Structure formats: C-alpha cells, structure tokens
Amino acid sequence: MRAVIARAGSSVVEVVDAPDREPGPGRVRIRVAAATVNPVDSMVLDGAPVRFGLVRAREVFGLGWDVAGEVAGVGAGVTGFAVGDAVLGLRDRLDVRAGAHAEFVVLDADAVGALPAGLDAVAAATIPLNGLTAWQGLDLLDLSAGDTLVVTGAAGAVGGFAVELAAARGVRVVAVAGAADEDFVRGVGAEWFAPRGPELADRIRAMVPGGADAALDAAMLGPDALDAVRGGGAFVVVNAGAAPPALRGIRVHHLWVRADGARLAELAALAEKGALTLRVAGVLALADATEAFARLGEGGLRGRLVLVP
Numbered sequence: 001m002r003a004v005i006a007r008a009g010s011s012v013v014e015v016v017d018a019p020d021r022e023p024g025p026g027r028v029r030i031r032v033a034a035a036t037v038n039p040v041d042s043m044v045l046d047g048a049p050v051r052f053g054l055v056r057a058r059e060v061f062g063l064g065w066d067v068a069g070e071v072a073g074v075g076a077g078v079t080g081f082a083v084g085d086a087v088l089g090l091r092d093r094l095d096v097r098a099g100a101h102a103e104f105v106v107l108d109a110d111a112v113g114a115l116p117a118g119l120d121a122v123a124a125a126t127i128p129l130n131g132l133t134a135w136q137g138l139d140l141l142d143l144s145a146g147d148t149l150v151v152t153g154a155a156g157a158v159g160g161f162a163v164e165l166a167a168a169r170g171v172r173v174v175a176v177a178g179a180a181d182e183d184f185v186r187g188v189g190a191e192w193f194a195p196r197g198p199e200l201a202d203r204i205r206a207m208v209p210g211g212a213d214a215a216l217d218a219a220m221l222g223p224d225a226l227d228a229v230r231g232g233g234a235f236v237v238v239n240a241g242a243a244p245p246a247l248r249g250i251r252v253h254h255l256w257v258r259a260d261g262a263r264l265a266e267l268a269a270l271a272e273k274g275a276l277t278l279r280v281a282g283v284l285a286l287a288d289a290t291e292a293f294a295r296l297g298e299g300g301l302r303g304r305l306v307l308v309p
Ligand SMILES: NC(=O)c1ccc[n+]([C@@H]2O[C@H](COP(=O)([O-])OP(=O)(O)OC[C@H]3O[C@@H](n4cnc5c(N)ncnc54)[C@H](OP(=O)(O)O)[C@@H]3O)[C@@H](O)[C@H]2O)c1
Pocket: 038, 039, 040, 129, 130, 133, 152, 153, 154, 155, 156, 157, 158, 159, 176, 177, 178, 196, 197, 218, 219, 220, 221, 237, 238, 239, 255, 256, 257, 299, 300, 301
C-alpha cells in the first residue's frame, strides 16, 4: 500500500510502498477514506520529537494521526466493529512506522469510534486529534456552568473545538485570536473576544475582573495566558515547551491526547447534529502530501487540509 513517511535526517515528505499489515488481537484495520495533516505531522517531519527526547530515533516515521474510513478487517477479540463499518479513529503514538496518511491503517479497537451515516468522511477526519484534545483539556480543567475560561489560539483546530465544547457546557469563554477571526470564535460560542497582542492579561482582566477561572493555551502563550487566570485557577498546556510556572496556586496540567473511541463517536454525533463545527481547508490526493505539508507550513490556514488516498 502507499503511505506517507518522514525519513530520519530529511525534511522531505515521501510517498512510499509500505507493508500492509493484518490487524493483531484487539486491533482494527481501516481502509482510509480521509486523513488530516496536523501541526504534529510537521513536527515529526522536522525531527522535533526526537530532538526533544519524546521518542527514540528511528529510520522511518509514519505520518498522519486522524483517520475516517471503513473497517477492512478486525483482529481476534474485537467485538464492537465489523468489516464495512464506517469509523473514525486516532493513533496517539509518536513512534509508528505507518500512520493514517496511507491507504490502510491499523489501530487499537478502543481508538476507533462509529462514524454516523450523516457525516462525510472528509469532514469527520478533522475531528479526532483536535476534538479529543479539546475535550480532554476541558475535562482536566473541571469547570462548571458559569465558570470563565480563556482559550488562546481560539481560531485554530484545538482552540475552535475547545470554545465550542466549553460553551456547550455553559462555560463563559474569552477567545483569544486574530482580529479577522472574531466572527468565527463568536459564532462557535465565545462570549468575549480578546484580540491577540500585547497586554493580553490586562485586557482579559478588564473583561473578567479578578481573572478567569482557567485557560486552555492552544497558542502556547505560556505566562501571558497564565497571567489572565485567577489565583487557584487551572491551566492546560498542549505543548511541553510552552509550560508556564505554576504560580499563584494555579494547577498547570500538561495534556497529552489519548485515543478514546467512545468519545470520538460522541464528537462525531455532535458534529452530525450541527453542534460541533468542522472546517476543511482543502482536500488533496495522498500522492500530493508534499504540497499539503508545504501549505500547512505557510500558515494562515483555517480548517485542516485532508488527504484522500
Ligand atoms: N498535547 C497534545 O496532545 C496536543 C494535541 C493536539 C495539538 N497539540 C498542539 O496544540 C497546538 C495547537 O494545535 P492546532 O492544531 O490548534 O494548531 P492551529 O490550528 O495551527 O491553531 C493554532 C492557532 O493559534 C493561533 N495563534 C498563534 N499565535 C497566537 C497568538 N500569539 N495569539 C493568539 N493566537 C495565536 C494561530 O493563528 P494564526 O494561524 O493566525 O497564526 C492559530 O489559529 C499545536 O502546537 C499542536 O501541536 C497538542
């Protein structure tokens, strides 16, 4: 099968022939219909996880975390899925030889969720990594209806989902994004809009006196976002390099996304009924993966680029 890989010492994406594996016990083989290109794929291509000691060096890294497609085989002991089922899934390991940017991918069954009939695979493929990150970040913050939350990078994939899921929980959200994204973040439920820029914490504190109860820092602003949180509040870091010190008794959580098929099915069901906004910036053939990575690297995308085999 064809698969997209990153080779050690090279920052060039390669589309290669890769072994097409059968699913082992407890695993599901998925025929990929759509797979998104995320910032983490660019980081793997750039060698960052190896440089930062997050994963051992290997000759070849498979790319692609998010997948939507159809079950093409199930391993021993898998009861929840059958061949032909429409699914979405997440691989959440850094050190794989083949990822979701491929014709087939093999995932643990509990990393796979049902894809509702009314949801198209290309749009659904934008859910897993960033939808789960947003959901799990909100769970860590443990907010109640009426609490206040700052979301930085609110127009991005993690941030946009975080705003919408938080607002659905009754949380009052301050969205931090560029001026051009105000309509989007308000449209997904932000109560306040704070344009990115200097004196951010002061401006947020003018909206939420005393500071917000929590922040989810998808733009990796670190201390600038922490300063907008009240003493004793909570803070979620999505990138280890951007963790602020846990000053003023603020709980600082480091989030590493965890595949969760049941939650993926819930997120997909929300999207199907229009309660989760999915954004596709463009659709490219798997063979054009190089172009997709180049476009992601240029920045400014709203929504995800999706590869189709
Ligand atoms: N820990 C985990 O498990 C996990 C899981 C998923 C993602 N992540 C990480 O989370 C981060 C966000 O991912 P993503 O997919 O949401 O990225 P994304 O879609 O590129 O969104 C990032 C957003 O932040 C905005 N931004 C950049 N600088 C900003 C600033 N100073 N103030 C306000 N907004 C700013 C960007 O705006 P512009 O485009 O205008 O610059 C963009 O809208 C990435 O570092 C990713 O690797 C971590």
